[in-house]
Amino acid sequence: xxxxxxxxxxxxxxxxxxxxxxxxxxxxxxxxxxxxxxxxxxxxxxxxxxxxxxxxxxxxxxxxxxxxxxxxxxxxxxxxxxxxxxxxxxxxxxxxxxxxxxxxxxxxxxxxxxxx
Amino acid sequence: xxxxxxxxxxxxxxxxxxxxxxxxxxxxxxxxxxxxxxxxxxxxxxxxxxxxxxxxxxxxxxxxxxxxxxxxxxxxxxxxxxxxxxxxxxxxxxxxxxxxxxxxxxxxx
Numbered sequence: 705x706x707x708x709x710x711x712x713x714x715x716x717x718x719x720x721x722x723x724x725x726x727x728x729x730x731x732x733x734x735x736x737x738x739x740x741x742x743x744x745x746x747x748x749x750x751x752x753x754x755x756x757x758x759x760x761x762x763x764x765x766x767x768x769x770x771x772x773x774x775x776x777x778x779x780x781x782x783x784x785x786x787x788x789x790x791x792x793x794x795x796x797x798x799x800x801x802x803x804x805x806x807x808x809x810x811x812x813x814x815x816x817x818x819x820x
Numbered sequence: 821x822x823x824x825x826x827x828x829x830x831x832x833x834x835x836x837x838x839x840x841x842x843x844x845x846x847x848x849x850x851x852x853x854x855x856x857x858x859x860x861x862x863x864x865x866x867x868x869x870x871x872x873x874x875x876x877x878x879x880x881x882x883x884x885x886x887x888x889x890x891x892x893x894x895x896x897x898x899x900x901x902x903x904x905x906x907x908x909x910x911x912x913x914x915x916x917x918x919x920x921x922x923x924x925x926x927x928x929x
Contacts, residue, residue: 738916738917747907747919747920747921747922748907748919749919750916750919795860797862797863808865808868809853810865812862813861813862814861814862
């Protein structure tokens, strides 16, 4: 099946620093990638949708200047949390949709971000 | 607004059968997904229904009724490893997933 990787799996950073999370589709081309945030015991919250070569579409309430998304190629999207604060601590999950027209989204393993 | 409802928590016994229900109200419909998520891990795909009826895949089956805005996930021969959260998600007219809050399934020996 389709595989999506995320790096790093866990990261601890200090308040005020920036953190970059990479999401890669390993064996398929992902024309669309999604970034989710999950709070404990809550459903996944869609943060933004990114299409290769164009600007990401952010959901209401998500600060685009704080959560920078770059979908540089058909296999790579990055999420950069800028000037991180403790309230940004969360589980960030990316998913990718196969450009071949299948509706299913394939999820990365997630990144646990802790801001101290 | 868009809404997905599923029970918060269910408990079942090892070897038994459990049915997790999901009702939805969304703007458009392009399919319903069930995902399994173990604590601290990303969701994994279980099933996809876009037409009415029952889809069977091993111990797991998923049912859809579009007219009723209703789906269920049926798990048979429960195993301890099935203890997880089960997420129902509907793809709307914009091809975005609308997520339920998930049902935490507790399996007891």
